[in-house]
Amino acid sequence: MFKDALKGIRIADFSWVWAGPYATSLLSYMGAEVIKIESHGRIDQTRKGSIMNGDNFSGYDSSPTFNNANLNKQGVTVDITKPEGAALAKKIVEKCDVVVANMRPGKMAKLGLGYEDLKAVKPDIIMLESSGFGATGPYKGFAGFAPIFASFGGLAYLTGYEDGTPNVMSGVQDMRAGTISAFILIAALLHKKKTGEGQYIDLSSSECLSVLVGPELMEYTMNGRSPFRHGNEDAIMAPHNCYRTKGDDKWVSIAVATDEEWKALCNVMENPDWAMDEKYGDAYSRWQNRKELDAHMSEWTKDYTHYEVMKMLQEAGVAAMPSFSAEEILTDAHTKDRELFTTVNYPALGDQTVMKPAWRFSETPARIRKAGPLLGEDNDDVFGNLLGMPKEEIERLKEAEVIW
Template sequence: MTQGPLAGVRVIEMGQLIAGPFCGQVLGDFGAEVIKLEDPKTGDPMRQWGRSKPKGLSPWWPVIGRNKKSVTVDLRTDEGRAIARELIATADVVVENFRPGTLEKWGLGYEELARTNPGLVMARVSGFGQTGPYAKRAGYALVGEAMGGLRHITGEPDRNPARAGISIGDSLSGLNAALGVMMALHARHATGKGQVVDAAIYESVLTVMENLITEYDLTGYIRERSGAVLPGIAPSNVYPTRSGELVLIGANQDTLFKRLCELMGRPDLAEDPRYRDHAARGVNQGELDARIAAWTLDQDIDDLLPRLEQAGLATGRIYRAPEMLADPQFQARESIVSVPHPVFGQVKMQNAFPRLTDTPGGVRWPGPTLGEHTQAVLTQVAGMTAEKVAELKARGVV
């Protein structure tokens, strides 16, 4: 792979868990030098997280720790904070997701750091942002997802709100932080000054909630849980097949719906007043889905999918990890890559996205061992002697 478009950009990551480190992951994927500061005793908790522990290691860490250099520094000590200041003085970006006020308490707030490094960009990821009455509350994705509106509309209408099977609020805030860093670095070209990127989890969720606020403001309608469908968008659902698998079919445009009716052997349905336009199909969504499900239940998915695709309909299977690894589209685009790992030998993970034609990102190495780069970074970047690093290690500072 090439060095990536962010080659030459130095990032000091002081976050842990997902939200801040996901920002660092994105920046590292595209060539930034990401120096991750970790507690010497435990490191980032993501090193231990996960349902399974193959060979005693978390399968989560190789992904979120990839392309980063691990440097152990105890930020709760004066010496550790002094080391952090030295490293930050050489950096373009700092990423952190401590509770607001923590860095200021440690003497590592933005105003203080910017006095010696005025071009510094600091990405601050938190549950509720750096301002407002909730700023210093503990901010976790489950609360941000609920406050941002996602939890209320997720799940079946006759059950309590559900959650996505991933920490989507954390990832969205990390992605927004990375986007903000790019904007701030671009602005720095014109002004020479850095700035703070304030990425709140609840606002990162709110920003993808489409017209939820505007629709309520104009009509008083509160969007509710609707299960596998979007109310008024039909047909667009998952349907059963004779082979036991579910098939996704999207045919909510008039022309596409006509093609589906022809495949079903019921071209008359396209002219039926209950289904002949988008609005009518939305009103009669339930009964239309029942008609389509009765037809797909008599079809084998391997026979049905090619016919749906040939008709130009949006269709596909529900994928899990095995289907992703076997799929020729994933393989052709290298959506999943195999990365050398010192313990696992090889470990598969998602590639860097989005794709750039001339300076693409990529995975250079998986999450490093705790403190793997401490000596190299402190001697080469902070200018310490090897003897000084050894002495700090002996005292548990690094």
């Protein structure tokens, strides 16, 4: 018998793309019930793209990306731009503990679904609105996706090679914002449990990225220097890079933090003459000569496979790991042993491999219960069973395209 940590928590999820859906997925893994609400003019964008089918749109239920971002959820379709649709959405909210949305600030309020509107029907509701730049400030209405968040947050400027352009990045920023969203929603739920109070949460996805460049911000505020891009190099460690190995486009990452680790690395390499040079005698000297050191390291790693380098160095206590391709992540012995992946059946796609949550609870294991919802898959269940609406009323709303 499974024990779910968030059993009994229900979430009305108006979010789309990655940040919001990822947050609610994390909570669903822990047992929260999530109802994804899609509107006629706001079908989740990830439904429109299919890695499997390339650029060929083959229907809203054929996207592995959508399925991966919306596991465990129920799905309903309500045209919230219509008064009856907004009223129906409020009825769903009445049955929920949490509301999550990631439209531009003010959009939910214009639809009659802002925090004050929802608080009127559910006084203890917790509402999180995630946007690119938050609900206040001169940029509050700006459009934004993951690369824009990274640019504002300072991460893009600092990512890339010294002689190259900033890296706009993609995807991971949304997951960062989603992870923080899940964390603060749990805090809000704890507060509600103690006090009975709900609350409104204003989250800036861009600011979620700024916290990742804390050392660089300190460097400027304390020393007046604005750090620049430095590729795979570290501000302290050397060697610290990704080195080519034997095989077609195979690489291994190596990071040496201490003099003891450097000595262990030298022993594995059988103490070559170049490694005995005093220019590599201590951490600071190695860092000053890091580019020449990287060239020597590359000469050594090219004669071994990435797994061989990992095994030799890890046995000596030196941090090293192959730079895995997607295939290698799926087939590696470690990920198999931890059962990191499972299979779900998404009706339009068949069996699809998805990643399980990365944590392991001893008493309340996180789990994947079902695939993501087909478009409107749970209309009858949510409106009929949860809200107790008669079939005739549901049919009338379908004919009026309030439910569609």
